[in-house]
Amino acid sequence: MTEHLLLQAVADTANAYRDFPVIGSRAAIWIAAEIHLMFAAFVLGVPIFAVVAEAIGIFGKDQRYDRLSKEFTRLLLIAYSATAIWGAVFVFLLSTLYPKFWAYLTAIFGVSMWVYVSIFFFESFTLYLYYYGWDRWKYGRAKIVHWCLGILLNIWGTIVMFIADSWLTYMMTPPRDITPETSPTSIKLWHAILNHTWMPINIHRLIGNVVFGGAIVGAYASYRFLAARTEEERAHYDWMGYVGNFIAISALIVLPFAGYWLGREIYQYDQSMGITMMGGFMSWLWVIQAFLIAVLFLTGNYYLWIGMGRIPGAERYRPYTKWLLVVLVIGALVWGTPHTMIADSRELVAMGGSHHPLLGALGVMSAKNTAVNLMILATFLSFLLYRRANIRPVVPWAKTGTRIQAAMFVIAAAIVLFFGIRGYFVEAIVRIGYSVYQVGAVLACIVFVTLIDVLMARGAQSLGAIQWGKMPPRSQYALFILAVTFTWLMGLMGFARSGIRQHWHVWQVMQDTSPYAATPALGYAAIMISTCVLIFLSLVAFIFWLGGLAEKSTFVPSTVEAPHVGQ
Amino acid sequence: MWANNLRIIGVVLGTLALYTLIANKIPQVQSEVPRALSLGANFTPEQLVAAGDQLYHGAGGCTACHGLGTRAPNLLTDEKGQGQIGARCGKRESGKDCKAYLYESLTSPRAYVVQGYEPIMPEMGRILSPQQLWALVAFLESNGGTVDVTASDIPASSTTSTTSTTSTASAGIAGGSTDPMTIIRGAGCTGCHKISGEGGAIGPELTHVGSRLSANLIRESILQPDAKIAKGYEKFKGIMPKTFGHQLTAEQLEALVQFLAAHK
Numbered sequence: 001m002t003e004h005l006l007l008q009a010v011a012d013t014a015n016a017y018r019d020f021p022v023i024g025s026r027a028a029i030w031i032a033a034e035i036h037l038m039f040a041a042f043v044l045g046v047p048i049f050a051v052v053a054e055a056i057g058i059f060g061k062d063q064r065y066d067r068l069s070k071e072f073t074r075l076l077l078i079a080y081s082a083t084a085i086w087g088a089v090f091v092f093l094l095s096t097l098y099p100k101f102w103a104y105l106t107a108i109f110g111v112s113m114w115v116y117v118s119i120f121f122f123e124s125f126t127l128y129l130y131y132y133g134w135d136r137w138k139y140g141r142a143k144i145v146h147w148c149l150g151i152l153l154n155i156w157g158t159i160v161m162f163i164a165d166s167w168l169t170y171m172m173t174p175p176r177d178i179t180p181e182t183s184p185t186s187i188k189l190w191h192a193i194l195n196h197t198w199m200p201i202n203i204h205r206l207i208g209n210v211v212f213g214g215a216i217v218g219a220y221a222s223y224r225f226l227a228a229r230t231e232e233e234r235a236h237y238d239w240m241g242y243v244g245n246f247i248a249i250s251a252l253i254v255l256p257f258a259g260y261w262l263g264r265e266i267y268q269y270d271q272s273m274g275i276t277m278m279g280g281f282m283s284w285l286w287v288i289q290a291f292l293i294a295v296l297f298l299t300g301n302y303y304l305w306i307g308m309g310r311i312p313g314a315e316r317y318r319p320y321t322k323w324l325l326v327v328l329v330i331g332a333l334v335w336g337t338p339h340t341m342i343a344d345s346r347e348l349v350a351m352g353g354s355h356h357p358l359l360g361a362l363g364v365m366s367a368k369n370t371a372v373n374l375m376i377l378a379t380f381l382s383f384l385l386y387r388r389a390n391i392r393p394v395v396p397w398a399k400t401g402t403r404i405q406a407a408m409f410v411i412a413a414a415i416v417l418f419f420g421i422r423g424y425f426v427e428a429i430v431r432i433g434y435s436v437y438q439v440g441a442v443l444a445c446i447v448f449v450t451l452i453d454v455l456m457a458r459g460a461q462s463l464g465a466i467q468w469g470k471m472p473p474r475s476q477y478a479l480f481i482l483a484v485t486f487t488w489l490m491g492l493m494g495f496a497r498s499g500i501r502q503h504w505h506v507w508q509v510m511q512d513t514s515p516y517a518a519t520p521a522l523g524y525a526a527i528m529i530s531t532c533v534l535i536f537l538s539l540v541a542f543i544f545w546l547g548g549l550a551e552k553s554t555f556v557p558s559t560v561e562a563p564h565v566g567q
Numbered sequence: 568m569w570a571n572n573l574r575i576i577g578v579v580l581g582t583l584a585l586y587t588l589i590a591n592k593i594p595q596v597q598s599e600v601p602r603a604l605s606l607g608a609n610f611t612p613e614q615l616v617a618a619g620d621q622l623y624h625g626a627g628g629c630t631a632c633h634g635l636g637t638r639a640p641n642l643l644t645d646e647k648g649q650g651q652i653g654a655r656c657g658k659r660e661s662g663k664d665c666k667a668y669l670y671e672s673l674t675s676p677r678a679y680v681v682q683g684y685e686p687i688m689p690e691m692g693r694i695l696s697p698q699q700l701w702a703l704v705a706f707l708e709s710n711g712g713t714v715d716v717t718a719s720d721i722p723a724s725s726t727t728s729t730t731s732t733t734s735t736a737s738a739g740i741a742g743g744s745t746d747p748m749t750i751i752r753g754a755g756c757t758g759c760h761k762i763s764g765e766g767g768a769i770g771p772e773l774t775h776v777g778s779r780l781s782a783n784l785i786r787e788s789i790l791q792p793d794a795k796i797a798k799g800y801e802k803f804k805g806i807m808p809k810t811f812g813h814q815l816t817a818e819q820l821e822a823l824v825q826f827l828a829a830h831k
Contacts, residue, residue, distance in 0.1 A: 179693075226571045272628065272689035275638070280631045281596040288590055477578050484582040503600040508693040512600075519598035526590030530583045537579060 016100035017514040025097040026516035027528065032093050034491055034532040036086035041490065043079050044157045045213025046072050049247050051150035058143060068240060072217060073131045078543045080127060101505045107184035108192050109167055116163045123156035165201045166193040171506050173197045173269045180509055196269040200262035207258050210251040212486055218244030219483035220544050222476035235469035241479050242307065248482065249300045253376050257439060277500045284522055285496055287338050292489045294332030297375050299478050301328060304382045306475040312464030314389035327378040334371035337363040369435045370420030373442045377413060380446050384453060391460035401456045405449045412445035487536060491529035601626030601695065612705060612714040617810040619706025621755055622699055640681045643710050653712025666715055669704045697721060747826030750819050754811065770807065771797040775830060782828040
């Protein structure tokens with residue numbers, strides 16, 4: 001009897017997996033899933049601000065935004081096909097290389113997969129209507145209906161993403177009553193969907209997609225800027241690059257808050273999973289993440305500071321940029337300081353313990369939260385200076401308003417520093433709560449300072465039009481670095497999210513018994529991520545080139561004084 | 568035009584290369600899969616302890632918290648003057664012997680949270696098999712106490728597997744192979760020691776061990792690893808299993824000793 005069971009077990013394992021030639025099944029699935037996800041993020045992120053740009057065009061009566069929105073949407077058409085193709089590649093690989101796991105997933109989520117396909121169908125046709133109806137429904141009520149199509153497109157896209165998120169979050173955090181003995185056919189669909197990390201991942205991805213879409217559009221604009229033959233063309237793509245970067249960095253500022261929520265849910269679901277992620281074999285990953293985010297903050301700010309060179313009046317604020325740079329560099333160094341790392345004996349002896357005596361104090365969350373919040377404040381200040389560069393407020397309370405704004409910055413920074421320092425002297429459970437006060441102070445500062453700024457800019461005296469197109473080429477390469485870094489960061493965090501399951505297809509429910517069950521080290525992961533990014537960007541470049549073939553872009557004259565984003 | 572394209576390609580490839588290089592320069596840690604443990608009917612306590620030792624320091628993930636002195640109580644070293652876990656486990660809960668306490672602490676860790684620590688330990692019964700749990704119990708008992716886990720503790724079905732550590736033990740590690748590198752890998756030495764570029768860096772490197780230790784000292788270090796601790800590794804006293812004398816055949820032990828002694 002026992003022998004029979006063992007033979008059956010061996011047979012089951014043999015049927016559970018097939019191998020992929022040369023690179024192996026894990027690498028094949030990794031590449032297909034990652035590239036599908038990158039395209040999906042692009043086609044979900046871009047419609048969000050395409051519809052926002054169209055709204056600005058309609059309600060702000062600024063045709064440039066309408067043209068910008070249409071240009072984004074044209075890129076979407078081809079990107080949708082690429083998303084679907086890579087989705088099909090992914091599904092075929094998964095069902096042929098991991099048939100037993102695929103059968104398990106379909107037993108639970110089969111119905112939602114049918115819904116997914118149906119909505120993808122609706123989404124595609126809504127996109128066709130949205131793009132091809134652009135010039136037909138251009139005026140009056142028809143334009144509003146057209147804009148509503150854009151909203152509908154986003155609704156379909158969001159539902160599609162939420163459905164797919166339920167599959168992967170179930171793999172990470174299946175409801176606790178589900179065990180290896182639970183038959184998948186007995187699991188209620190909604191019960192599986194409503195798992196611990198489903199909504200945090202949904203929100204995190206929603207924001208992340210906007211960041212990603214903004215960065216890719218920024219890269220597209222910079223490519224067109226560098227290839228531009230006329231001043232008008234250069235001005236248009238300079239402006240488009242600015243908008244893409246503005247959207248990417250603005251959404252990036254909110255992203256860590258969604259990340260904290262996701263992290264908290266992971267810890268609440270299973271402490272050991274959280275510890276594996278932050279202090280176990282993945283601990284070094286966060287140092288790499290800190291480095292990448294430092295690159296994003298520094299490059300994003302650098303782009304803004306260069307951009308101030310084309311704004312008359314911006315020279316007033318130039319002396320401040322070096323201090324902003326100091327805050328950003330110090331913040332990045334603190335954020336990247338390792339703390340509880342997996343270390344070997346020599347490293348432990350060299351450090352004099354499990355933590356470095358000096359740097360260990362900077363590697364704790366009190367210091368890191370303080371650093372990142374100050375970096376966000378510094379970046380917001382950069383935006384504010386950029387916004388105000390070519391205007392002189394004329395409202396009678398302008399001086400008072402500016403002083404209030406300055407006071408808000410000082411108070412927010414003081415709150416961040418106060419709770420950061422106090423965090424060293426209280427219990428961990430109290431310290432975790434402090435991050436809420438720090439984040440609250442920064443968000444309140446951003447909201448109220450922006451509000452005052454908008455009111456203060458009413459009827460402001462212009463110091464001259466922004467000289468769109470008068471940007472040095474190095475600023476455009478900065479946009480490329482931003483796009484590559486965002487894409488790489490997405491791949492890295494995808495590895496973190498998926499890797500914390502370790503040798504489980506479904507955490508503590510279905511074990512991975514394939515030859516690729518061990519979770520690889522960061523070096524191997526980095527090679528895989530770079531490969532995926534390279535394939536993705538090559539395909540995106542091809543799509544951009546196709547987009548250029550399809551239609552000549554339309555431009556606005558550079559002499560028109562362009563309002564700032566947000567005005 | 569082409570100059571621009573080449574510059575863009577250069578920026579993209581340069582950025583990717585930089586990130587890949589940095590990620591490959593930091594310490595590389597892979598998450599291993601716990602090896603299945605199947606026990607024969609006549610397994611010895613030493614075999615169980617050795618299996619538990621490997622789990623504790625490897626795939627069980629115990630060292631991510633235990634031993635750091637901050638997240639969880641020390642188990643292999645003293646904890647607030649109460650000694651190692653084997654010495655104190657029988658006194659933790661009245662009416663509960665060491666074996667029962669340890670097993671329940673693994674399967675229901677929230678029932679016995681030590682004062683001053685957070686309830687962060689996962690239910691190990693969801694991660695490890697009963698055999699692996701009992702192996703861990705035996706290993707923990709061996710640290711300052713007496714191993715009293717027997718075959719009767721382990722579910723009957725668990726001990727009737729056709730592949731058994733008993734058969735492995737009687738034939739030595741790695742199926743009785745006398746190839747030194749096969750023994751080194753089979754015994755899990757490379758989990759901590761590096762030799763010829765292979766293995767971890769927790770214990771002393773073995774690549775040139777023959778130049779600093781005689782054959783007799785190498786033999787002693789394998790059989791009684793705590794008798795002499797290499798300079799700089801005092802902190803790791805007690806980590807190396809003391810069970811190789813039971814696990815290796817005499818032929819294997821000598822093959823291993825001579826192999827390492829020749830590594831100068």
